Amino acid sequence: MVLMNHGQYQALIEDTLTYIQNLLPKKEEYKVSSIPLPPQTPPAPKVQLSPPKPKKPPLPKPLPPPLPQKNEEVAKTFIELIPPPPSQNSGVSHVLSQIKQIEPDLFLHQDIPSDFAAKRIKSAWKEKRTAPAIPILFQGEAYRSLLANIAKAIDTTYGSSRLVEVKEKKQWDLFLESENLKLIIAPDALIFETKELLPFYKENPGKKTKTLGNIPLLLLPDLSLYYKDPYLKRALWNVIKSTLN
Secondary structure, eight states: OOOOOOOHHHHHHHHHHHHHHSSSOOGGGGOOOOOOOOOOOOOOOOOOOOOOOOOOOOOOOOOOOOOOOOOHHHHHHHOOOOOOOOTTTTTTHHHHHHHHHHHOOOOOOOSSOOOHHHHHHHHHHHHHHSSSEEEEEOOSSSSSHHHHHHHHHHHHHHEEEEEEEETTTTHHHHHHHHHHHOOEEEEEHHHHHHHTTTGGGEEEEETHHHHHETEEEEOOOOOHHHHTTTTTHHHHHHHHHHOOO
8 A cells, every 4th residue: 555645635636626627518509509688668758847836825714794883763663563544344243244136035043052052061971971760869978978878778678769969050951851760858948948949940839849849859857856866867767669669
């Protein structure tokens, strides 16, 4: 084995590198043909913007017109209303005269007719329908409990009976025309002191009968007596029974 010194190693390395470089292809073989690039578009021309127009200042609001000065005489004349003078051919009398000329036999009402009769007919069925067979008339609260007990006893034994209060503006003529009525019981003082009931009161001394309209009437004495003497209540009940029988 031959030993080499340092210089020989260095020469051997350089020869080897030279040999390898000679084996490699030359750089000219790897040149790529240049590809033509598309023509560059010219840059767009710059547009010069005009400066913004200055805003117009807002117009001042118009002032309201000055109020006219108040003139007391003008205002008073304006407010004052003067009625027109009456025409000779106006009014109800003129219309009536014209109607009379057209129809002389026609009767004309000068005033509005009263509707009293119509109201009576309208409420007649209520007065007649609400009337019991044996009503007991009363007024006030002094002896109402006593009369209520009598009405309850009659209603249980003989027929429909209840209290009927005597009030103003009650249509008694329609009430007394009810077919349901058989007998009316009332304190004598109430009949004689009530101006609406007194015209309907009739008495026949020969037959000893009393009626209110055409309905038999049983008059009761002073009711305070029945509180003083309880036995009078039994006597009153006997009178009622005999009258109904």
